[in-house]
Amino acid sequence: MEYVFPVHASNVDFHTTHAKYPATDIFADCGEPVVATTSGVVLEVSLTDEYVKGRPDGPLNGGRSVSLLGDDGVRYYGSHLQRVLSGIRAGVRVQAGQELGEVGHTGNANGVCHLHYGISPPCARTGDWKVRRGVIWPAPYLKSWRKKGGKSPVSEVAAWKSEHDCKA
Known part of the structure; x- marks a missing residue:
């Protein structure tokens, strides 16, 4: 299984923690490419920014x-995108490293360009936003993928699902 760091940029950084729940924010300039972490099928796409402060x-x-x-059975979620590329929609198959969109500051990003990144099981597949936003800490995997490593979140995601029955 191939894994790829989700932002292609020379100037990129991320926090190892996140406020309120396990996820991370990957900081890069707006417009930098956001890519598929691994090969798989797109589950959900939000093309509009309907967030109200x-x-x-x-x-x-x-x-x-x-x-x-992902083909590994894990869901990967990226948000606050400036734009989603044309042709990226639910049901489309993508390859590891394929561009999905661009880093932005939509939603509750507070004007800061970044990619909110979450890893979770595909519990309801769509509509389960509290799970989708992230349930395990991505930092160990991001550190591996940034160095072209193959560390997989499969067992940690399976353990979380077993323990929590898909309830965030």
């Missing part, structure tokens, strides 16, 4: 986003 947390927080079901 001040509303409670919900599925619109991510602004423009793409959710991918």
